[in-house]
Amino acid sequence: MADECCASACGGAVATDDVNWRRVLWIALVFNVAMFVVEAAAGHASGSRSLQADALDFLGDSANYAISLGVAGLASAWRSRTALAKGVTILAFACAVAISAIWGLLRGTHPDPWTMSGVGALALAVNAIVAIMLFRYRVGDANMRSVWICSRNDAINNLLVIGAGIAVLWMGSGLPDLIVAMIMAALGIQGGWHVVRQAFAELQREKAAA
Template sequence: MLVVICESVAMPCCHDSCCPSSTPPSTNHDGRRWHRALWIALIVNGGFFLTEIVAGVMAGSASLQADALDFFGDTANYAISLTVTGIALTWRSRAALLKGATMIAFALWVLGNTLWHAWSGTLPHADTMGLIGALALLANGGVALMLYRFRSGDANMRSVWICSRNDAIGNLAVLLAALGVFGTGTGWPDIIVAFIMGGLGLHGGTQIVRHAIAETTNAGTELAA
């Protein structure tokens, strides 16, 4: 769930497409391809949410459940993005703001759930974690590649790309947690990965909210002028 909106946070982003005032994505991308890509992403994420939430509970894995809730949040986010495609920039930015707030809420849930697993001393099933994590990584890797071309659009498009990229990173982290649980015979690798995913979720949601607010403010200033 690592998030980097611009290539370097030390440099201003207003010289490239990271800037909120960038050229509207409708002039750079085929709307039909964007719409189709969102539908594919929504179906993949919805399916893996159901898969991972069931597998996470059965395996007693906090990191799988963290990844499942991330899938759920992204499914809702893609549905919102489909709704706002083609409408005014201000509304797309507000949708991105809602998506960022959703990411923050889910990240807080993940952190609370992880604390409970740490306190109860749950030992997850490493084999289930590894299998589901590998399948999810393949699915999310494909979705992230499909959405790569939209990474430099408006806040709404950027947030969709960020969600897909972060999911693939989260799946890789689940695989590492599974290896750690298998190698150590304890649940701490699972707990550590879940905590990291929760923390990065907070960071990612905050960045999406920040850019969406900047875009909304910029659009309002242009309308007033």
């Protein structure tokens, strides 16, 4: 999921200057930043690693929207540097979530399933709203497609968190939360590493062409 979103935002066609498109992106950016804060806080308070991992995805999407808004007027080298910073941030956050999940497994933590499912449902609603707003742009350029793919695929993450909350409640164990967190962290690591590699390659090409 993160791999698809991040890869499209790093290169390809430059984002359009369409006013309505940029307005939708600004709304999506605000929603995603807000949900990153909400899920990170809720994940910490409830002890849910899967909520923390889903917060990672909102962080990655926020960076994707911000890059799509900003790349139109930037030279390719600056777009690559911005993408590199984004990739390193996502990679670091994903590694932190994975370490947190392993630590939770060793400690045998038991997260609050009601917070997990409730916040997961809120995240699903937010992603559904963003996806509806972006639906008309799903066949646009690379940046347009990337943000549509992000919003569409993020629903899977949200459903995983909701399912993990139900499983924790039913089983009386925090293991489902940790399994989902590890899956989502692995996707974040994969996506972040892909962005870092692509950004480095683009910078090397820029340097060679200079």
